[in-house]
Amino acid sequence: MGTDATRVQTSCSASVGDAAVLASQYVGGSPVTRDHKGDKGGRDPITPIAGAKQRECLKFLADQILSEKSFQFSPALLRRLGTEKWYHWGSDGFKLRRC
Numbered sequence: 001m002g003t004d005a006t007r008v009q010t011s012c013s014a015s016v017g018d019a020a021v022l023a024s025q026y027v028g029g030s031p032v033t034r035d036h037k038g039d040k041g042g043r044d045p046i047t048p049i050a051g052a053k054q055r056e057c058l059k060f061l062a063d064q065i066l067s068e069k070s071f072q073f074s075p076a077l078l079r080r081l082g083t084e085k086w087y088h089w090g091s092d093g094f095k096l097r098r099c
Contacts (some may be wrong), residue, residue: 005080009073020065024055 029049035042064070 005012005077009077009081014072016065020061023057023060027054027061028078029054 026049030046031049032046033043035045
């Protein structure tokens with residue numbers, strides 16, 4: 001079974017991946033609303049994300065996710081990461097805990 005360090009590292013990496021997915025949806029995104037014609041306070045069905053918000057999210061992705069500084073791990077930590085041989089769909093042998 002994988003080491004505790006492996007589980008923590010995997011969980012933290014998954015959290016970073018989740019953040020990247022969420023932020024990337026704002027770059028060039030256009031949210032869709034489900035308001036009906038004639039609804040009080042009805043909004044446009046498709047509205048582009050404001051340019052300032054897109055730039056903010058793109059900066060986050062560049063600085064926090066895609067930067068060479070984002071994933072700097074010590075050689076000692078990397079040597080301690082083991083493999084999880086029993087991790088597959090339907091197996092609870094490797095339960096992810098979010099950071």
